[in-house]
Amino acid sequence: MNKNQKLILAIFVPIIIFFIALIIANSMGYTEITRKVPEGSVFRKYLGETTIYREGNPFDWGRTWCVWLVYSASCCLFEFLLFRDKKER
Numbered sequence: 001m002n003k004n005q006k007l008i009l010a011i012f013v014p015i016i017i018f019f020i021a022l023i024i025a026n027s028m029g030y031t032e033i034t035r036k037v038p039e040g041s042v043f044r045k046y047l048g049e050t051t052i053y054r055e056g057n058p059f060d061w062g063r064t065w066c067v068w069l070v071y072s073a074s075c076c077l078f079e080f081l082l083f084r085d086k087k088e089r
Helices: 003-028 061-083
Strands: 030-036 050-056
Touching: 003 061
Parallel strands: none
Antiparallel strands: 030 050
């Protein structure tokens, strides 16, 4: 592989891995939030007094630190293996 091909791989592969890690971290970072339905709401009889919805946060470090650690380690390993010197002995 020549220098330009290595440079393109060095830029685009970590970006692709980042989006994969972002999807995984978003699924791990869900928080349930409970809200009260207003008294005059038409949907109160269907939803009950409270509703629960989920909010995703891929950068909630307390829950998703392992995903970002694996992402960082995999990018470092990929870059190292891509740019190491292969000297023949």
